[in-house]
Amino acid sequence: MIGKRLLREFYQRDTIEVARHLLGKVLVHRLPGGMRLSGKIVETEAYLGAVDPAAHSYNNRRTPRTEPMFGRPGLSYIYFIYGNHFCFNVVTAEEGIPEAVLVRALEPLEGLPLMLRQRPGNTHELANGPGKLCAALALGREQNARDMVTDTEVWIEDNGEIIDESQISEGPRVGIGRELDHIHWPLRFGIQNHPALSRPKFPLPLGDDQII
DNA sequence: ATTTAGATCCTCT
């Protein structure tokens, strides 16, 4: 069963809302030839642009690399990192407001045999990290700055799955440095206890009988 | 189980 492509309105709203609502949606890469590689989004992070020291677009920093973040909501933003990996983001909010959501983990759905050929192992370890999911879905420079509302190769679908608020874990973002307040901002979201979540583990929710 | 180091190269200063 093939879902409905997400429309502009999905992306064109509050970035944190988009990050939460992307959980359970399906990222699709249609290869030349027609084969579909896809996975269910199980983990995301919000990057809040001008006011977010962890965002590439902090203080509206606009360079050739960050240019897609200033484009229409629904654009892909894929960048190369650490000499080895790509990371996949979706541009959010209003055009000109450089915010985005990083997709951090997928549960592979279509194209499993192909993914396993290049990285043998457990299904839930094929795309449980931002670099790994780009490798699994063959996303790279070629797929940067695509308008996923209209593109014929890369887009996101709604397959009808509803993720209730009560099934969403949240916590601080990963890998963004060490000194300032923003490292505590709870802008990382995941489907609670899903086997394809990345590391590190989400913190336990705070409760009355919880000891830290 | 947790920590460390190395790979590797693009982007911006």
Place this chain on the structure above:
DNA sequence: GAGGATCTAAATG
């Protein structure tokens, strides 16, 4: 020239 929205394997407790 420095460092990064990462990953893996190897070392350590």
